[in-house]
Amino acid sequence: MKDQILHGFVEDFRQENNFGDEKEDVVFEHFVNHCLVSKQYPRDFDLGDLSTGGGNDIGFDGAAFIVNGNIIANEEEVDFLVEKNGSLDVSIILIQTKNSVKFKGDQVGTLIFGIKSFFNKKPAIPENDQISNLRKIKDKIYSKSIYFDSPPVLKIFFATRGEWKEPEPIQGRVDFEINEIRAKNIFSSILFDFYDAEKLKNIYRELKRKTIKEVHFSKHVALPEIAGVRQSFVGSISAKEYINLISDNEGGLQKSLFYDNVRDYQGSNPVNTEIENTIKSASKQAALCILNNGITIIAKKVEPVGEKMKLTDFQIVNGCQSSHVIFDNRAIFNDGTNIVIKVIETTDQDLANSVIKATNRQTEVKLEAFESLAPFHKDLEEFYRAKSKIISNPIHYERRSKQYEGSASIKKWQIVTLAGQIRAYTASQLAQPQSTHRYFGELLESNRSRMFVQGQNLEVYYLSSLLLNRIEHAFKRQKIRGFYKKFKYQILYIAFQILEKRRSNDKGYAYAVMAEEVADLKKAIQLFTDACGVIDSALRNTTLKPYDAARSKAFTEEITL
Template structure:
């Protein structure tokens, strides 16, 4: 393995605190993370995509991506269809095979392809591990409900540490064409890509996960606004979609990552009435009316370099216009992007507080749910500061109240960053004692626990404790100290853990000063060599209460949480 790839592999291992992995397994995870990060929005659990092992069908990584969202279960896919889309615009199936060898061996490539083919035709008699079988359930749902998916694409990646263009041959090109043809003959899709990645290519994919957003656009029809306090510069104008495309689409034609995360709303799909109106305009004979019928896009950048009409944006985010941007993306191929444009407000502001005020103002002009503005609340800032108060490195976590807040800081390990979703899921399980809610869609979760979280009188230590417990449990799962078969009970284990550690101690109210002592005991224990032992004790209770650990419906049931309470109270 060359020095650069080895260095990036070490960086990945360090960022995700992966211990005692052999180099080939680590490279599988590294490759899958680098490739899938290119298509999936936000961070994801690598265990949800890595499939390598015995009976893996020759596939090391497998992911389904629907509109930028990683789909790891049929439930998540059906939720997407009921809550966001009537028809999913596109779903991508991504297959990855990784080799630490520098060779592009046609025999190994064909073995990989045969595994993919068996998966696509759903040869049920083929021996598969549980990871592959769970992915097969998703594929079955897709093929049984074809009207719910506008388009399907298949992307294969064969990754080595070699130089593909140095060994590129007619044989490999022939293999690629044969694979393309055979996939098309399966009649799932005709949109097929077979990609060979060498060291340089996989390095490039991984480096992209570290880059801040940047773009260069020609913004001819703009007006410079008068001087505004705390705003370095501000422009307003009309931007043709051919230029707007440069802001939201990367060189491979995919939606850019990391440019919507400050936006308080995720993409709602065409189920949303506003988006239906945008689609109607785009499909009409007068799509150029978009500029006057739509409220436009607000972009905040940390830095802009201007030369006449050319604007170079660095570290920018779309803080209002997420819905419009996604809808425009889906219609790029159907309209004249040179003669259709959109209103754009471009603001240069380095101050986070100013950015927050802009987000609040621009997103309050149309109805926005309270939970969608959570990241901008005063309590969030206080909680972020509370996290920073832990100076010991072993206790250091970073509360990401704004998504992507720490994404480009290489000094901060990714696994130590807790986002708002992880925070509320762990809190709901551990202290509200409703672990069955923790795996709901985030929007559904916040509805279920509305009025019971992030209250002004809540002790901050409660939220940190829940997050630290989740961090430690995920560490043990990642490093195979706890069997992955218990992963589905993650949130139930958090609920049990506090009882195992504090035993007879009564749980104080969330606003009580007694919560400090109660939580500090949990934190101290989790930061000691006893942590794993306490998680194993929690697992023993799960085993006593759950006769069938493979039953997927049990973690979703309220009954298990009730039985846990009975068991701990009757000791």
Template sequence: MDKITKSLLETFSSQNEIERLAESVQFEHFSNYSIISKLNRSSFELDDIHTGSGGDCAIDGLCVIANGKIITDIDELNEITEGPGYLDAEIIFIQAKTTSSFSGSEIGSFIYGAKDFLSDNPKLVQNEKIKNIKAIWDEVINKSSYMINRRPHCKLFYVCTGKWVGDQNLQAIIDGGKAEIESLGVFENVSIAPNGATEIQKFYHETKNKLSTTINFQNRITLPDIVDVKEAYLGVIPFNEFAKLIQDENQTIHSIFDDNVRDFQGENAVNKRIKNTLSDGKFDLFCVLNNGVTLVASSITPAGNRFTLRDYQIVNGCQTSNILHECQKIDGISNVSVPIKIIVTESEDIKTEITLATNSQTEVRTEQLEALSQFQKRLELYFNAEKGDIKLHYERRSQQYNSTPGIKRTQIISIPIQIKSFASVFLESPHLVSGYYGTIVNRFKGQIFAASHKFLPYYVSSLCYYRIEQYFRSGELSPEYKKARFHIMMAVRMLSMGCVIDQLNSNAIERKCEVFKVLLLDDKKALKIFNQATQLFEKSGIDLTKRQYKSESDTEILKDAVIAHSKSLQGAR
């Protein structure tokens, strides 16, 4: 391995606390992270992508992306598809080798493994991760009626630390494999990319860059000077230019709606009207009937009419963006002009005010906006104010800390992880945390991110998550229990704070959470109670052979086991 790749690998392994793993496995994670981050702006867990182990079908990384989101669960796929009513899917296969040359036999095995995975009756032995993603992929195919924009894309990446020189024999293997996958008749397009040290280094460096897009913005006016706003523009842009902002070259929609307070609502009345305007060919009326899109960027570089926007989010216009994306195949769509407001600011206060102001015109009530905006911001500040040997960072926007030096990825708590951790630990619902996090919030409407809630329960539930993941990485907890991690976290809270939960806005909950925090910050004491919770899970009577624990009865069995254990300890005293 060359010195540059080795140095980047060491940095990556330190940031992700995987130094104990073999170098070859570190490189698999490194390659998976670099490639998937290049293709998708969402935050994700390394283990969600990594498949390399026994029964991996010569596949080290495997990822299904639907409507711009990385899918790890069939429930999540269903929720993400049924809302908007369309499905833009892609599947990514990755094989990573630390060898310094490209191997024809290994490339061939990798392609064969991908073909076998995609077949109706796979012949190769599949490990549990491969089986889980195979089940997701089969469900994608079952939802072919939703593929109104395009058929799925298939991408294979073979990575080593050598240099690709276009060897004729190796290229013949790649071309033959591509033709065989294309012959399945499933995909819009198929690509097989050989990547050497130079390519994987470039991918990794690009993970540090913010999203950047260049558009032609001719019909605009410059707004007057505004405090804390560097620049602001109002105008209209043609559909083809707008499409550059919301989707990549594969026509997959970007994850640029993190600051938008509601997900795409699908076939509601407002969206039906937008869609009907386009379906009826009223392209010239679109810009006067639609409120348009508000986009906030950290920086902008104008060059004549060409504007390069960096690190941007659409804070209002999620519905419009998704409908336009869905309707992009309609004849004449290029005649649509999209009203757009572009605001350049680095002020989080300004971003929040814009989000609240521009999202208050439809069915979202002001108190809901506050809960999903102000609470998030204050929670981020609370995380930053917490002192201790373990520093956690609350990620309100996907990948917002990617370019921040000195922050380990393991210490970043994304919104989905926060929601799942809090719902498991304090709402005692670990069986309900699979699926897309927007749906999870709806399940617990009024019970999560409530304005009156104390922040410490959110923080300690995230700290609990950090600890259990740390123990899985170190091998101090067996990885076989990772599928039950949210159940075990609930048990840890019950053992540490008692089986009865105080009101989440009370001083009592804050006092108990403070004690719980001190315990979690003590490595030895924390490991002891996590081991205790794992043993109770093992002995509870729950079916340990299950792939997932989505039944409320599993949660109740574990709660009963913890309560019985606590009573036995009290009796012994």
């Protein structure tokens, strides 16, 4: 790469995500997908779910469907989210990445043609399996259009490692072509943006660094001493100052600040509409601070300096809805409009969890939103930590969102999220690898009495996740053919069965011994190769196509040893 700083960032990303000797073009595509999607979606996601590059990719290298605040990878998740929420709020992100220093008009044209084909009823050009799956998701979403609060938002990004100088021929072509797409009247808005090396570097810096902001907060009082809290304050802040606090380097909403909020933005629901009406009212806007419940901020470090306050590594744990509405209406705020905020400095995770629970009890929240705060997960986190002392290249359970952010010793590829743990356990212990494509909250809800129950063996939770981690590692290192990616959880299911059979024949073959063997990738690869052999045999005995077999209960029964 010509830009050595960007090259360093991509190499850092390579190490963080365990891409090993993967080709630079491929890693750069993943890097761009990570940066651009993370800006729109601050929660954890699987990079593999975003990647669409390869033959017949119709010009996309990355894509994300964000439905009701969740990135979805399968059409079935749409039905669950409609049933759960009663409405659909959809953003569609499409990304083209070129590992070159130039922005070329023909490449932009290819992307736009691919987008037009994708949103036609029938494709004009061949589509690979990933694109075909995205088409199914798209068709499912639009079949549920009666549940739209407003049509989906379409965001298109074209990225290279060069410098964007807004060449008139390319920009003019984009404007003309996008007007044709806009004429379909199937989107509430369409954004087409170009990202060059400088913008990509800025995003990656922002994602990697701890958030540090300084705000004017003179109208506050210190709260009495509280166990576990170094200091805390309550007061009012100018709405304009608050908007600066929640804005990113590009002037957009810094969505990562709301990672710990148990509810994603709910769109134009009655409560948010009422907040917006208050802001837009000339007579009521000044009363926002007494009509609104206010904002709660938890920070690792708070430093009052005169009339200012410096916040380090902070999260807005309550006030996500208000913050979004305030930001969306930022152009109409008067200087005298204030909002109430509460600032808490603590590094006590249990206390932080208690604050999150207490400040969000006034609204209905999803079951999975509070799940990881339960005592079982604290025990599981400690078990993982104990294992990390004896297992090579260990995995770590992330009980609290982004708790390992900034850790020099723990890489991103070693982190197990709640969603990952649920899917690994569902596949291996509940014998449901065919169900793992469903939204993880649905899996938790339907298996609530069988999962995360106090007294269950923590070893099997750990081993399930370790197996899944090593399977993903093997795919990245191309030790397992890409064909089997759709059978990732079937490989996990079969591998666990093989280990259990060994244990039943050898009483000394304990879970701890299994974990040590699985941690060794060379030994694990042989296990996974054997599992792929079982899948091959089962595929020869079924008329199902591979994509359908991976979702079939009958196929699961066929691979049960």
